[in-house]
Structures are given as C-alpha cells and as structure tokens.
Amino acid sequence: MKRLVHRIIFVLFILLIWQLFFKLNIWPNYLFPSPMMVFQTLLEGFKDGTFVNAIIISFKRLLIGFFISIIFGVLFGLIIASNEMIDETVGPFILALQSIPSIVWLPLALLWFSLGEAAIIFVVVLGGTWNMVINTRTGIKNVQPVFMQAAKTMGVNKIQLFWKVIIPAAVPHLITGMRLSWAFSWRALMAGELIGSGSGLGQLLMWGRDMGNMSLVISIIILIGSIGYLTDNYIFKKIENKVLTRWGLNT
Amino acid sequence: MAFLEIKNVNKYFPMENGSQLNVLNNINFKIEKHEFVSLIGPSGCGKSTLLNILAGLIHADSGELLLNDKAITKPGNDRVMVFQESALFPWLSVIENVMFGLKIQQIDKKTAYTKALKQLKAVHLAEFKDSYPHQLSGGMKQRVAIARALVINPAVLLMDEPFGALDDQTRLLLHKELINLWLKTKKTIVFVTHNIREAIKLSDRIIVFANNPGRIIEKINIDLPQPRNKDNKKLVELENRILNLLQSEMNFEGGYRYEEIGA
Ligand SMILES: Nc1ncnc2c1ncn2[C@@H]1O[C@H](COP(=O)(O)OP(=O)(O)OP(=O)(O)O)[C@@H](O)[C@H]1O
Ligand SMILES: [Mg+2]
Numbered sequence: 001m002k003r004l005v006h007r008i009i010f011v012l013f014i015l016l017i018w019q020l021f022f023k024l025n026i027w028p029n030y031l032f033p034s035p036m037m038v039f040q041t042l043l044e045g046f047k048d049g050t051f052v053n054a055i056i057i058s059f060k061r062l063l064i065g066f067f068i069s070i071i072f073g074v075l076f077g078l079i080i081a082s083n084e085m086i087d088e089t090v091g092p093f094i095l096a097l098q099s100i101p102s103i104v105w106l107p108l109a110l111l112w113f114s115l116g117e118a119a120i121i122f123v124v125v126l127g128g129t130w131n132m133v134i135n136t137r138t139g140i141k142n143v144q145p146v147f148m149q150a151a152k153t154m155g156v157n158k159i160q161l162f163w164k165v166i167i168p169a170a171v172p173h174l175i176t177g178m179r180l181s182w183a184f185s186w187r188a189l190m191a192g193e194l195i196g197s198g199s200g201l202g203q204l205l206m207w208g209r210d211m212g213n214m215s216l217v218i219s220i221i222i223l224i225g226s227i228g229y230l231t232d233n234y235i236f237k238k239i240e241n242k243v244l245t246r247w248g249l250n251t
Numbered sequence: 252m253a254f255l256e257i258k259n260v261n262k263y264f265p266m267e268n269g270s271q272l273n274v275l276n277n278i279n280f281k282i283e284k285h286e287f288v289s290l291i292g293p294s295g296c297g298k299s300t301l302l303n304i305l306a307g308l309i310h311a312d313s314g315e316l317l318l319n320d321k322a323i324t325k326p327g328n329d330r331v332m333v334f335q336e337s338a339l340f341p342w343l344s345v346i347e348n349v350m351f352g353l354k355i356q357q358i359d360k361k362t363a364y365t366k367a368l369k370q371l372k373a374v375h376l377a378e379f380k381d382s383y384p385h386q387l388s389g390g391m392k393q394r395v396a397i398a399r400a401l402v403i404n405p406a407v408l409l410m411d412e413p414f415g416a417l418d419d420q421t422r423l424l425l426h427k428e429l430i431n432l433w434l435k436t437k438k439t440i441v442f443v444t445h446n447i448r449e450a451i452k453l454s455d456r457i458i459v460f461a462n463n464p465g466r467i468i469e470k471i472n473i474d475l476p477q478p479r480n481k482d483n484k485k486l487v488e489l490e491n492r493i494l495n496l497l498q499s500e501m502n503f504e505g506g507y508r509y510e511e512i513g514a
Binding site for chain 1: 303307326327328330332334336338341342343351355356383384385399400403409
C-alpha cells in the first residue's frame with residue numbers, strides 16, 4: 001500500500017515536471033505535447049478502436065513468434081544439453097547470437113521475406129529463441145544429481161528418467177526462459193514492426209512520426225511500456241513465483 | 252551363501268594431483284536376509300561410495316557384489332536408496348512421490364494409489380498426501396522418502412545418513428518408526444551413519460570403517476532384541492568400544508571429532 005502511494009507520488013512528480021517544461025514553451029506544441037494532450041490522444045485512440053486494434057495485431061505476431069521461439073529454443077537446448085561435444089562446439093555461438101540486438105536482423109528479414117508478416121515474425125523469433133536455448137540447456141544441465149540417483153534406484157529407464165525427472169526438474173529454468181523470451185520477443189516485435197505493412201503498435205508509432213504527431217508517438221511509447229510491464233509482472237512473474245515456490249527454490 | 256555378498260571390493264578416485272585415492276580397500280562382508288546392518292566410520296572413509304556401488308549408481312574397480320547370487324551391475328528397484336537430503340521430487344505431491352516407483356513399473360494408477368496410501372499410513376502421513384514437499388518439515392520429508400522406498404518392496408533398503416540432517420528429537424522419533432517398520436516388514440537394511448548411538452540402537456550388526464584407505468576395521472554383532480533400551484549396560488559398553496576404535500583413528504586430518512560421533 002505504502003509502495004503504491006510512493007509510486008503515485010512519483011508519477012505525479014514526473015507529470016508536474018513534464019507540464020513545467022511544456023509551459024516553458026521551448027519547443028512548439030506539436031513537438032512537445034502536454035500530458036493532457038497525450039492523455040486525450042490515448043483516450044481517443046481507445047475510443048475509436050485504433051489502439052485496441054493495433055494491440056491485437058501486435059499480440060498475434062508476438063504470440064506466433066513467441067511460440068515458435070519457445071519450440072525452437074527448447075529443441076536446440078535439449079540437443080545441446082544432450083551432448084558434450086555439441087555443447088562445447090555451438091555454445092559460444094548461441095551466446096553471440098543472443099547478444100545481437102533484434103533490429104540488426106531487419107535487413108535480412110526485409111531481403112528474405114520482403115514486407116510481409118513473415119518478416120516481422122522472423123525478427124520476433126530471432127529475438128526470443130537464443131535466450132530459450134540457453135535457459136533450456138542450463139535447466140537440463142543443472143538437474144540435482146540426487147533426483148536422478150533416487151529415480152535410478154527406483155528403477156527408471158532412460159526414457160522415464162528424461163520425461164519424469166529431468167524435464168520436470170528443469171521446469172523452473174524453462175519458465176524463467178519463457179519469461180525472458182517473452183520480453184525479448186516483445187522488444188524484437190517493436191523493432192520488426194518498424195518495417196512492413198499493417199497496423200501494429202510499432203507501425204502506428206512510425207505513422208505518428210511521419211505525421212509529426214508527437215502526442216501519438218508518446219501515447220504508444222506509454223502503451224508499449226505498460227503492456228511489457230503488465231504481461232511480465234502479472235502473468236509471467238506470477239507463474240514463475242508459483243513454480244519456484246513449489247520447487248522449493250523461493251527463499 | 253549369503254543374501255548380499257561384498258567380496259574384495261576396491262574403489263579408486265582420481266585426485267587433483269593426478270594420483271589415485273584408494274577410497275575402498277579390499278572390502279569384504281556378507282549380509283543375511285532381514286538383517287539390519289550399519290556402516291559407521293569417519294567422514295570420507297567411503298561409506299557413501301560403498302552404498303552407491305551397492306545401488307549400482309557407480310562401479311567398483313575390482314571385486315564382486317552379489318545379491319541373491321546375482322551380480323550387481325546397474326541400479327534396480329530391488330535396491331532402493333534413501334538419501335540424507337530430501338530427494339523427494341518437488342513437482343509431485345506427497346502421494347505422487349510415493350506412487351512414483353510403482354507408476355514407472357506400469358502398475359495401474361488405482362492400485363498404485365491404494366498401495367501408496369497404505370504406505371503413507373504406515374509412516375503416519377496419510378493426511379498430508381496432497382501436500383507438496385516444500386510444505387513438509389525435514390522429518391516428514393524423510394518419512395515420505397522411506398515410504399516411497401518401501402512401497403516398491405525392495406529386497407534391500409539402502410539408507411545414507413537418512414536422519415543426519417534432523418534435530419535430535421525428530422531423529423529419535425524416526426528411529427522408533429524405522430524399527431517398527433523393520434520389525435513388520437523384516438526388510439534387509441544397509442544403513443550408513445556417523446552416529447554411534449544411532450547405529451547401536453538400530454542394528455543387528457555394525458561394520459566399522461577407517462580412513463585412508465577406506466577399510467573395515469571391525470565387525471560387531473549386537474544380539475539384543477528390538478526395541479532396545481538405550482541405558483542397557485551392554486549398549487553403553489558397546490558405545491565406548493566403538494568410540495575407542497574410532498578415536499584410535501583420529502591422528503590424521505579428516506579424523507573424527509567427538510561431536511561427530513557422540514549422539
Ligand atoms: N566422484 C568422486 N570423485 C572423486 N572423489 C570422490 C568422489 N566421490 C567421493 N570421492 C572421495 O572419496 C572419499 C569417500 O567419499 P564418501 O562420500 O564415500 O565418504 P563418506 O564415508 O560417505 O563420508 P561422509 O561421512 O562425509 O558422507 C572422499 O575422500 C571423497 O572426497
Ligand atoms: Mg557419505
């Protein structure tokens with residue numbers, strides 16, 4: 001409760017400073033709108049459905065891309081974790097790929113998929129996959145030996161050991177991987193939507209820029225941040241916390 | 252021929268400096284069916300290693316291990332192990348943990364459930380069947396672990412310091428429970444411990460190990476019926492005898508400190 005009050009005070013403080021700068025009239029109004037103008041744009045955008053529509057379009061791309069990266073990520077991760085030689089060979093490359101900002105893939109996406117949906121999803125997938133590979137590998141490699149020993153003395157065969165012990169034991173890492181991949185995919189989506197057609201959030205942002213409508217641009221930045229925060233905090237963190245508690249890893 | 256035979260077992264582990272550490276040196280003993288045998292000795296003398304070899308989790312470098320005249324080569328559910336730290340699966344509820352060993356034998360769910368519940372009752376934890384391991388105390392976890400092992404009905408129950416991490420009161424309680432279970436099921440149990448009193452109270456036979464290289468220095472029979480009174484004169488004598496045996500091994504690093512052996 002106290003925290004909430006502090007946060008509200010913080011937001012009011014930011015708005016106050018913003019308003020102050022606006023009043024100083026350093027930049028023309030269309031380049032530096034007031035908080036009230038942005039608020040109105042947000043309101044209108046939701047009323048006439050543009051924002052909801054954009055969010056739906058963006059989420060569709062995000063979900064498709066996210067699921068593909070989770071599937072790829074888990075598969076690659078399992079392959080890497082299953083074999084020491086593969087692990088040592090490709091490990092550094094995965095880390096290198098993970099460090100590449102998604103926007104770097106745009107030229108490739110454009111050349112290979114031109115301006116279609118596929119180009120954007122391609123970028124989203126590249127944004128989310130590598131992290132998932134790394135987390136899957138870590139999860140599999142870090143299964144507590146005592147779990148596997150216990151299972152072995154209870155008579156599991158190799159397949160049972162994998163499905164009934166290793167995979168469930170790796171779930172905390174898998175969930176954390178998914179949470180991070182979601183965040184990476186979300187960022188990648190915003191980069192990906194700078195190109196291509198359609199009317200996702202990113203494209204609305206570019207449109208605002210082209211129209212010189214700073215109010216719209218700021219509104220969308222606020223939306224992107226809010227959605228990113230809300231999904232992370234209210235969906236993924238919640239799941240992660242539940243899992244960590246059950247797995248006895250929350251202290 | 253004995254039920255479980257350990258013949259001339261040797262085990263070496265490579266050390267950092269490239270040399271080989273002789274963890275088990277020419278280990279020989281036999282265990283009869285229904286016998287409760289404790290392995291006791293200083294830290295690092297190879298007790299866990301030997302138990303892991305019996306479980307088939309690691310291999311001896313030489314020697315023979317026979318259970319019912321058949322060589323032990325790999326893990327199997329005729330030799331189930333209970334570990335010091337809780338090895339319960341945190342993603343399964345208590346009853347699902349106990350059902351684990353049955354379900355992997357493709358035993359149908361209903362039968363498995365009935366058997367598991369019965370076993371949980373035997374360790375007085377039936378009302379916690381739907382709890383998850385993180386909601387249990389250390390002692391409860393070990394009781395579930397024991398139930399999970401016994402429900403499989405193994406020929407031998409291997410226990411590696413199963414009560415080592417518990418407080419004294421809980422440990423005493425679990426001693427009682429284990430003895431009762433053992434009297435009822437007449438399982439063959441190989442029990443590793445640091446605790447002399449624990450070994451004396453529970454076992455038919457104590458095998459005393461020494462360090463560097465890990466080897467047997469004494470085998471002691473205890474012909475007293477269960478349950479035992481800890482103030483029995485014979486037991487007190489035995490305790491002193493084992494303490495002396497172990498203390499004579501104290502003059503090297505990693506040797507026994509009193510608090511490690513005193514109950
Ligand atoms: N995988 C391994 N590789 C190398 N050395 C090992 C390995 N496992 C055990 N050792 C060494 O073998 C010796 C015996 O270990 P073990 O765990 O069997 O001892 P222990 O008698 O069970 O000791 P404690 O009472 O502390 O549990 C120790 O010196 C240990 O460091
Ligand atoms: Mg040990």
